[in-house]
Amino acid sequence: MSKQTMYEKIWNAHLVHQEDGKPALIYIDRHLIHEGTSPQAFAGLRAAGRRVRRPDLTFAVMDHSVSTKDRTLPVLDDNARAQFEALWRNCRETGVRLFDMHSRHQGIVHIIGPELGLTQPGLTIVCGDSHTSTHGAFGALAFGIGTSEIEHVLATQTLPQFKSKTMLIRVTGRRPPGVTAKDIILAIIGKIGVAGGTGHVIEYAGEGVTALSMEGRMTVCNMSIEAGARAGMIAPDDTTFAWMEGRPFVPRGKDFQVAVESWKTLPSDPGARYDTVVELDISQLAPQVTWGTTPGMVADVTGVVPDPASFADPIERRAAERALEYMALAPGTPITSIPLDRVFIGSCTNSRLEDLRMAAQVVEGRRVSPRIKQALVVPGSRLVKAQAEKEGLDRIFKAAGFEWRDAGCSMCIGMNDDVLPAGERCASTSNRNFEGRQGKGGRTHLVSPIMAAAAAIAGHFVDIRGWGVGLVE
């Protein structure tokens, strides 16, 4: 047999049916659902008189619109309450498992899937959410789908899919201190562009990636969609297996060993061919900060806001002009002199335990700058929150002047009441700096958790490398 990539191996193992000239029918092993994109899918199913084929493979969670404050209080937002009620009713009627907002295992869908061990190497995983690419960090094929496709998976547990092209991104060199997985993926998007991965499944490899923890790998895969790729993957290895062992849905004892042996067959064969290959050397990489309204508009923290006139392509130039106008930034402004109003540490990109531990290290013994109106820490899940509290991280954040919240999407998307006000500027560990993403008229700069933490202390961006904190992970 010819040499296969990991993507091709998983694809072939899930091929239900294939006819010439038609998309292949692919089996779906895990279907994750949240309150935001699923109600119309259940309604469609009901209208057509169809049932959920495999409720045992379908898991729902409330994350996008949940309050991160006191959940024992009634939900005052009528639309959000209707979403929660619809999800409750849909799960109860169809037998789909549900983590509601009061579950101690509730959290952002892409945090809890891996955390509970629902995410496993070699599986196909879909969710009506573009950051489903996160789960690829385990060597799964995971991608976001629309509501019509949710309905399709509910009804058939399969999806008609055209095969994607493959892209290998080889990250070489050792990551310098103060440079994180977030900086790596921002640099990748800066290099290949926000449409660079369109039509592709990305596989990340090389020492710069294998040296990352699982948390870091999830951060990288999470933002694959920001480079236009539906899925990003990393080959499972001992780091993966060690992270998974003992999680509630991961096989135990002899079964675990059997599973590990089969997972070890997943990595791409040596010499397997990719449609596109990209290399990035990170040995000199600086912390990254976005200055515009797409994640590809990114600069080194030591750099300046670029001059749109420096863009050769007229369309790119206009986009940069428009972005600077929206962001209220002048060309040539040093990144470190951009003043901030708010700081958000959270989202499915950067709200896992490692992220919070690193940010807490930066914050410990310091105070949030008086010019910062709000500094939020929103753990990605209630398990992360509980563990962080056990380690005393909440006390460190609170002592420094951060707010310590309950788990959810929060100010990544502003569907609850954690909204970035118009005209204000936020250092955010999330994944999208689109116009209005965190709140209408809000201005978002994407950074790593340690860069966000340092920015909260300083009141503007700073090069975390100069801070002399340990920055161990």
Add this chain to the structure above:
Amino acid sequence: MQPFRRHTGLVAPLDRVNVDTDQMIPKQFCKLLTREGYGKFLFYDWRYLPGERPNPAFELNQPRYQGASILLTRANFGCGSSREHAPWGVADYGFRVLIAPSFADIFYNNCFKNGLLPITLPDEQVDELFRRTYAHPGYQLTVDLEAQTLSDDFDLTLTFPIDPFRKYCLLNGLDDIGLTLQHEDKIRAFEEKHQVTPVQYDDVDMWSPERAAD
């Protein structure tokens, strides 16, 4: 789903790259439970000034583009969130055809589920269509899906590529869940050898039918 065969309509330009789905339908409208009625929210933050007054600076608000059903735009249209609210809004606003040098993958897929035809053309051809749209008030295009052509009243005819299966489904307005269920036997056979129900070892705090039955 509404079949798509041939369509003639007014062209509206949206000369921006990387238009994301957050911009098409902002988050606050993603809390609604229906599929209908999103047209009035399309491009909300660009389109309206405070108090939902139309923003005259926004291209699509110009009188000459009212009633447009063909949207001409730039690369990577529909990037970002997977929300299908975006194509629901585009379709409900009245668009049937989208023309751009490229589309984001998830959005592109979602279009076909909603009777929208996304057409990919090379940059030079898109540039030319922008020139013509600006030059000729009331500029119209006729799109023939069967022939895979696009033509105007000024002797321009372009052909566009489209996957044959997607074309077939759109021409016939097919519901692809129905198509998949024709392979029910194959799905069942596959499931017999492919056992992936997760085994749960620890107590997990979730609602499940088993727990409900306790």
